[in-house]
Amino acid sequence: MVAPGNVVTVLTWPGSNPTLSSILLNSHMDVVPVFKEHWSHDPFEAFKDSEGYIYARGAQDMKCVSIQYLEAVRRLKGEGHHFPRTIHMTFVPDEEVGGHQGMELFVQQPEFQALRAGFALDEGLANPTDAFTVFYSERSPWWVRVTSTGRPGHGSRFIEDTAAEKLHKVVTSILTFREKERQRLQSNPHLKEGAVTSVNLTKLEGGVAYNVVPATMSASFDFRVAPDVDLKAFEEQLQGWCQAAGEGVTFEFAQKWTKPRVTPTDDSNPWWKAFSRACKDMNLTLEPEIFPAATDSRYLRAVGVPALGFSPMNRTPVLLHDHDERLHEAVFLRGVDIYTRLLSALASVPTLPGDS
Ligand SMILES: CSCC[C@H](NC=O)C(=O)O
Numbered sequence: 001m002v003a004p005g006n007v008v009t010v011l012t013w014p015g016s017n018p019t020l021s022s023i024l025l026n027s028h029m030d031v032v033p034v035f036k037e038h039w040s041h042d043p044f045e046a047f048k049d050s051e052g053y054i055y056a057r058g059a060q061d062m063k064c065v066s067i068q069y070l071e072a073v074r075r076l077k078g079e080g081h082h083f084p085r086t087i088h089m090t091f092v093p094d095e096e097v098g099g100h101q102g103m104e105l106f107v108q109q110p111e112f113q114a115l116r117a118g119f120a121l122d123e124g125l126a127n128p129t130d131a132f133t134v135f136y137s138e139r140s141p142w143w144v145r146v147t148s149t150g151r152p153g154h155g156s157r158f159i160e161d162t163a164a165e166k167l168h169k170v171v172t173s174i175l176t177f178r179e180k181e182r183q184r185l186q187s188n189p190h191l192k193e194g195a196v197t198s199v200n201l202t203k204l205e206g207g208v209a210y211n212v213v214p215a216t217m218s219a220s221f222d223f224r225v226a227p228d229v230d231l232k233a234f235e236e237q238l239q240g241w242c243q244a245a246g247e248g249v250t251f252e253f254a255q256k257w258t259k260p261r262v263t264p265t266d267d268s269n270p271w272w273k274a275f276s277r278a279c280k281d282m283n284l285t286l287e288p289e290i291f292p293a294a295t296d297s298r299y300l301r302a303v304g305v306p307a308l309g310f311s312p313m314n315r316t317p318v319l320l321h322d323h324d325e326r327l328h329e330a331v332f333l334r335g336v337d338i339y340t341r342l343l344s345a346l347a348s349v350p351t352l353p354g355d356s
């Protein structure tokens, strides 16, 4: 148990050489809510239609991956394989709301240290093309609430220095920045979504009556900061926008990740070498990218475990968190084949400098 009511389940397949670090196959157990009325089938029945599409909340995010890990290990064991490195499967809670009651705590516990993870796989995203996306880093979620205070009064008057005017200035600064980043992404075909910083205005709060000018109003933003951004300078920029709007404008964080890490995707990283080699042997095309949102990989990378985000779903639209989340059975089953090969390769990576 990592926190009250939050359990991490670990399944272990011991390797033949216990001095080697292990392979961690992570997946989260929780899913996001549904709007049932917008679904073609009951989202909690895992209904398979006549074409072979499996409809379910979690079909992509990420029950598919948890089951594929289990099936790949089952197959390898059934075929009598035995690898040098231990394989652990971790099933964690709370990912969808930030992992604060899950992986964030687990990586600090002795039980995690005891796993001696050398490398981890975690979730990725579907890819609508023939290729498979693999994620080597993530953007940092910064959830920021800007609160503006000003002079109240009667709604019929030209009150000076109102909370709304100053909040409007901050909103404009931030949405102007948003547009700049959007243009930067749009104008450069080499840039993928995760390589620029995104922001959305997601909440506006304040006011009590039409004819009362409120003394305070707030706006909440979901920033996803690209991993190459200087975070100190970025926070100063936020401060600058608030200050420029006038007196009494402050901000606070509801989420603030400050330890972005990059898992190398070249042959200097033996795990990448084994992973990409196995994919090449299967004729899979890989598209390495930065994960646009946040997963538990960030906690693993931050404690020094190199991690790749990979959900083997090609020719599949990205439907996580969406209505009618679904996955074709053929893609799902091929994913089991893919993990079977990947695990054989990863659990056979020879002794590394950090091992023993
Ligand atoms: C920032 S904590 C929330 C984590 C969440 N992860 C999956 O969707 C996300 O919004 O990216």
Ligand SMILES: [Zn+2]
Binding pocket: 028, 061, 062, 095, 123
């Ligand atoms: Zn997920």
Ligand SMILES: [Zn+2]
Binding pocket: 032, 061, 096, 320, 321
């Ligand atoms: Zn999710």
